[in-house]
Amino acid sequence: MSPAEHSVRYPEVWRRFTPRQTLVRYVWYVAVVFVAAWSLRSLDLPWVYFLDAHVQAWDLMVRLVPPDWEVLDEVVDALIETMHIATLGTAVTVIIAFPIAFLAARNTTFNVVTWSIARFILVASRSVNTVVWALLFVAIFGPGPVAGIWAIAFRSIGFMGKLTAEAIEEIDQGAVEAIEATGASRLQVLMFGILPQVLPVIYGTTVYRWDINIRESTVLGFVGAGGIGILLYSTMNLFRWEQVSVLLIAIFAVVLISEFISAAVRQRIT
Amino acid sequence: MLTITDLAKVYPTGTSALKGVSLTVDEPKVIAIIGPSGAGKSTLIRCINRLVEPTSGKVMLDDTDVVSLNRRELRKVRRRMGMIFQEYNLVERLTVMENLLSGRLGYVGFWRAYRRNFPPDDVRAAFELLDRVGLTGYQNTRADALSGGQRQRVGIARALMQKPDLLLVDEPTASLDPKTSRQIMRIIVELAHEFKTPALVNIHDVGLAQSFSDRVIGLAEGEIVFDGDADGLTADVLTRIYGEEDWSTTIRKVEDDDDSGPEPPPDPQATKKEKGFVREASAG
């Protein structure tokens, strides 16, 4: 083999990407940096604050210790209320989301109109944050846990409804047909053909959402919708940092425990 | 080239995998390490390039004691030892060529490596090796699109890209079918002879070990119980390594059932490492 043939067969240059691909990639890099820079520039952030941020943060840290355990009783009460809000909110969600999910699933809805309405409810529910819902319900029901429960429920309906509707759409249609073939009524089909297939999903998502709701309900108090947030907000505004640290530790513990419970339960039922 | 003295490894679990192993490799031969599973074959190979940290003992590669090196020096020594794995261990989302070139990672700067801009010599060597292992034209195929045998060929080429002074081969055929196993073993043996690179090959198949190796080391319970020619593997020896069994059907050279027999060692003139990976017989 001549050297020429050899160099054709064994080239000395190899490129992973074509120049075009490389160019496109670098254009993406530049674009991302550019967008970030534009955002930061127009937000006009007061960067000078960063000069003493570490001092401020350290200052805060020092003030957080030692935790003032005197407030523990109060904190436990507030935590129990927080958990009630999350749990009752989740319970209300199940009651409301369940029928909506059936209307939002293509195979169990009545017609296009009911389907569209149900889908719209689910989308609207998910698009609005729990805290914004709380703002609304505080205006309606006044400050307190009732507003919190409704806020939790209204945000969770979209979540649970969507997942349940998807589960209903994925069921084994054959079993449903078999029940229908026996001449069962619509309700009977629901009870014997569909429900047994989606129940595990409903249990699973309920527990999962409950865990999320615990975390969400810790902040409802900031807008007056009950729970430990009220206490956190007021102690912060009064600069009682050694009490704030007790609250933070309590929230940390409860959120971790609920996450653990939820994971354990979901593992057992699925 | 390689001298191992009193190498021992005790795992944190308390398992004593190697109990004072000593061996010397002084010629470019293919050395098969055989032994039952759990005998410490894999640990031995991995202690040589310290993917497993030995508990005590010495591993001398030429004049360097591998065991005493710090991380930086260790990386330099690892470049000189190519490794081939049972599960091929290619980076699956990279192309064949990137996998090959990753054998040169120890030699190029970060920025060149990042841009996949390797020196011309490396690229040419990669194309030549690709040809040698029978994967011409596969350079831009992603590794996860290859079959097991093809992946192992890439694994061999990657190890040889390092232009190693020593090949460490860990169960190269255990995940392959018999025919592919023989092809892979043949490629390893040929290339090891060709590049005058000694190779330590862990292998559990006694037949393959006999037909492809120049020297056999038998390992049992972390100790060397046999070290000699492949012909020396008598029923007696195998019993010492593996325990009581009827060995009469195992002890014979397995006939060559595929394409060609092992080639005679090629002309040494053509295989000098300085000349890159050129080999006239195969390049023609």
Add this chain to the structure above:
Amino acid sequence: MTPPADTKSAAAGEWHTIKLIENPALRFGLMALVAVYLVWAFASLDIDWGRAARGLPRAGDMFARMVPPDFSRWELLIKGVVESVQMALAASFFGMIVAIPLGVCAAVNLVPRPIYLVARFLIVLSRTFHEIIWAIFFVKILGFGALAGVLTLTVASVSFISKMLAEDIENVPPGQLEAVRATGAGFAKFMVYCISPQALPRYLGVSIYRLDANIRHSTVVGIVGAGGIGQVLSASFKRYDYDFSLAILLTIIALVFLGEIFSNWVRSRLR
């Protein structure tokens, strides 16, 4: 799901459905427990039923004042939306960058145990507290405004992206790590040739998803004063400008919707 129902022997003519919880005592016990809990919860919650009852007519009144939504102050609205989006973009950018070292440190197969534990603790810590709690902290330290918002969303992004990244790195088969290490590559080259090809595509997908999530969250951190459209919304509620509030809410819904479409589009293109 549940272990198969006991197949030992059923008396003739006896049958039952399979229950989620087989043991009847446990099942009815749990049901009773739920009932007791509900009673206790309602009794212990400090609920002003009279106030709640007045809620419905008030809600009607409120909705009456909400429609039609008032878009006349659209300049304020646009300004808030743009600020929210910019906060989300900046936070995602910082989040993507900071998440790489933290994610690597939180991968058990790459780093020594102590570093791993510290990194995991940081991730758990930042994930446990709701964004609003972080927001209020930053507002306390840095004052009202977008800076607190950007930092809040950055903290949330970092913890989310780095957790996902760490999981992806941990999923890289150990053999591939071993093989690239055996070539004598240093840490940086090891990252580029082994970790990055395996983890990068998912990392980008997760980052884009997080951008979408940041847009959603940027609409609320303003409620505690951390800038963006949320601050405008909160102010309008306090002034009982319900028609403007509805306009803002509709804008937020549209924005969230667009964000989701954008994120899905980019992720589908990432293969």
